[in-house]
Amino acid sequence: MILACPQLPASSDAVIVVGGPAGTVAARLLAAWGHAVLVFTKAEADAPTIAESIPPSCRKLFRAVGILEAIDAAGFFRSTGNTVWWGGGVSRAEAFAEGALGYQVERRRLDRLLRSQAEAAGAPIIERMVTRVEFDAGRAVVAVVDGAGDETSVDARIVLDCSGRAGVVARHGFRRHGDGPATLAIVAVWDRAAGWPLPEPSHTLVEAYRDGWAWSVPVSASRRYLTVMVDPRATDLERGGDLAGTYRAELAKTRQLAGLTQDATLAIEPWACDASVYAAGRYAAPACLLVGDAASFIDPLSSFGVKKAIASAWMAAIVANTGLTRPEMTEPAHEFYTAREAEVVTSFARQAADHFGDAATAHDHPFWTGRSTVGDDLADLANQPSAGIDVEALRGDPTVQAAFTDLKQRSRIDFGPGERLRIERQPGIAGREVVLEARLRLETPAMAPTAARFVRGVDLPALVEMAGDQGQVPDLFDAYNRRNPAVSLPDFLGALSLLLAAGALRHRSA
Ligand SMILES: Cc1cc2nc3c(=O)[nH]c(=O)nc-3n(C[C@H](O)[C@H](O)[C@H](O)COP(=O)(O)OP(=O)(O)OC[C@H]3O[C@@H](n4cnc5c(N)ncnc54)[C@H](O)[C@@H]3O)c2cc1C
Structure with missing residues (x-):
């Protein structure tokens, strides 16, 4: 249950700007560890949300943050692996190791589940939009507005920016705006009552084509999300082109996934969301941590965004708990957090560049060559030696x-x-x-x-x-x-x- 307009206390240990996996998991942990937590979220929009693949390797993390049982009981569609047409176009069906199962989740359902998990741990989710955060004498002052437009502020010892791409705090001097290629995801939902004529219908499908890639996630035996990832500057969208037309034109470039729409019904018309990567120059400051996608966004090709967000939330909860219980450890804990977030984004940037480089060998097009090196804004991060022994x-x-x-x-x-x-x-x-x-x-x-x-x-x-x-x-x-x-x-x-x-x-x- 989301509380619409409760009386807000004037101060709290931690304020969390939340909605997705990072914020809900951090809120759950901090509340379970006995901290006073205020959790603010935007009102849920009517707009459709995407479907995402979560690999089985995420289960260990779900268990560590105490949500595995709830996730398993939620009845998400389970997948046995991925089928990929990359580079040369040869089909590669990859089953998850040892028969493990991944999760195909509709994001709205996942977010609602994670919110209920946070609330069960004692972190009520309050429906207020965070408009700005100011920092004063090592504390955060968080301004929020309710549905009627009335503004209030709350004082906190630490604020966790878990606001995703919006980056309520991250956009003010932390985030490096990618000078790399832009990626737009154009998503639509398709139904086929008789199921899909595929050897492995539970698989996530990925296909590279000349100047983009397509991706399909099933969320039931009869429903699939089918997405194309394009450079919006290479389409006529920026000149006012039509989204549905662009979607169909891009899908027609694929050899495999276009066939899925035959005998299928368009259940939800195409919509678009930004999927361009970015990182931050630093991930912690006095009274503030950037968490999950607020900190950095990795290429969706990896299917590791949710895992990365939850791992970041777990680490941020530990770092916040350390500062709240032993203030003298705040600085080393923040340095530790920043180093770890930088290492994670660096390693994903390298992996993505390698994958795109593979596709570039078959598709000699700027879409691929432009993505097969780590972007300039990430290059200095990527050149840092990774911690640990090789x-x-x-x-x-x-x-x-x-x-x-x-x-x-x-x-x-x-x-x-x-x-x-x-x-x-x-x-x-x-x-x-x-x-x-x-x-x-x-x-x-x-x-x-x-x-x-x-x-x-x-x-x-x-x-x-x-x-x-x-x-x-x-x-x-x-x-x-x-x-x-x-x-x-x-x-x-x-x-x-x-x-x-x-x-x-x-x-x-x-
Ligand atoms: C096209 C696409 C495909 C993807 N596919 C996959 C996939 O297959 N597998 C995978 O693991 N990951 C995938 N990802 C990545 C994944 O969606 C993200 O990494 C993950 O959602 C990050 O979680 P988060 O909690 O950090 O941020 P988010 O999920 O973005 O949550 C941020 C929340 O903050 C709220 N908020 C924002 N501003 C405010 C404000 N001012 N006040 C209050 N609340 C606010 C928002 O409403 C939102 O609910 C994909 C991403 C994209 C774009």
């Missing part, structure tokens, strides 16, 4: 290999702290909080200096601390696994070899 690179590192060979030849071990052992305290997550945890600064000739806590699941500071206690590798392995979440022997030996190669450990006897 395990693949380590396998080919000669110093790690030499340490491994030497280790295998020793019948006894006698480890001591190495001359290059450097322990740093850096932010990491422990439960619902950001804490400063020990990391090792490691460097080998093939690896740039990197501060890391884990490699292949092995807790490096914990291993260094106990490495001198045992005289044989198997005993050290057993002792490590008794005290820590168990790891495999190859992972353990790999981590040990890295510590030796980087000089964080040394053999005390030759």
